[in-house]
Amino acid sequence: MIAPRRFLPSISSLQALEAVDRLGTATAAAQELSLTHSAVSRQLKALEDQIGVALFRREGKGLALTQSGTAYAQSVRGFLNDLARASLKVRASGERSSLNLGILPAFGTHWLTPRLRAFAEAHPEITVNxxxxxxxxxxxxxxxxxxxxxxxxxxxxxxxxELSSERVIPACAPQLVPQGPVSQQELLALPLLHLESRPGAWEEWFTRNGCPGARLRGMLFDQFAQMAEAAALGFGVALLPDFLAEAEFRRGRLVPAFARYAAAEGTYFLVWPRLRDPGRPLQALIRWLQAQG
Structure with a gap:
């Protein structure tokens, strides 16, 4: 059920309130909204009368928002942004159905997105966001x-x-291993790059390869892409998943610092809410991914 109309002010009055809060003056808000100062004042007064709470006060020739007005403006800003995003999605999708996916940066870029091109060709009626x-x-x-x-x-x-397991490999700029891949012990002597979301990844890798390492330190990154870029610039050795490492090897920016891949703890999954029936676009994606094997 939609709230009573008395609690649903006009978009123009909400825009005026948000602009005054963000820009600091009614004059600046009027310039941004292509209105006169008096028009902005009227919008604020109409909004104040509708809400029934003092939203602004006069200071000399200008206006200043009250504490209630400022708090309301912050909530309104979120509403206006949500409305703009919803409008953009409708315009982008047109008459097609939309499917909203949350992705991890590197996996989304190098594994999922290339596959979505074939999905889009098979299902032109669906827009994937x-x-x-x-x-x-x-x-x-x-x-x-x-x-x-x-x-x-x-x-x-x-x-x-389940979408994919993961294999990882140490990778670095060619100048760090001019003679080619090195041993586990030699890797310990090189600067190692770390990922925030994979604490202990290097320790686990060394243990699996028969060369335990403890308290391994080095530069810290929040994304695989940033870490790979630092590795390409010669900052150290990055432990990269195969889908990203192979792309960098083909470009020639990175080379294997160790001779083989190793299985990593963890699997990539597509997940969706159990208590929410998947819509037809999601059902189509699930069936398509299952068919890919």
């Missing part, structure tokens, strides 16, 4: 139909579709 996040997705808050999850089946309240 991608939202990149580093922090965990929250289906109760984020407007997503599904998301990419890496790790174990430890996300409560979701359904899983």
């Amino acid at each position: 991608l939202s990149t996040r580093l922090s965990p997705f929250d289906f109760s808050r984020d407007k997503l139909d599904a998301a990419i999850h890496f790790g174990a089946r430890n996300w409560q309240g979701v359904e899983y579709l």
Whole structure:
């Protein structure tokens, strides 16, 4: 049920309030909105009368928002941004259905997006919108139909579709290993690059390769892409997933610092809310991904 109309002010009055709060004066707001100063004042007065709370006060020839007006303006800003995004999605999709996916940056760029091209060709009636996040997705808050999850089946309240396991390999700029791949012991003597979301990844790699290493230090990054870029510039050795490493090897910016790949702890999954029926666009993507094997 939609709220009573008395609680639904006009968009123009909300824009006036938000602009005054953000720009600091009614004069600046009027210039941005292509209105006169008096028109902005009338919009604020109409909004104040409708809400029934003092939203602004006069200071000399200008206007200043009250504490209530400032708090309301901050809420309004979020509403206007949400409305603009919703309008943009409708315009971008047109008559087609939309599918909103939350993706992890490197996996989304190098593994998922190339495959989505074939999906788009098979389903031209569906527009796929991608939202990149580093922090965990929250289906109760984020407007997503599904998301990419890496790790174990430890996300409560979701359904899983396994997409890919992961292999990793140490990679660096060619000048760091001029004679080609080195041994585990020689790697310990090189600067190692670390990823925030994979604490202990290097320690695990060395242990699996029979050369335990502890308290390994080095530069810290929040994304694989940034870490790969630093490696290409010669800052150190990055432990990269195969889909990113292979792309960098083909470009010649990085080379293997060790001779072989190793399996990594964790799997990439497509996940979606268990208590929410997947819409037809998501059902189509699930079936298509399952058919890819």
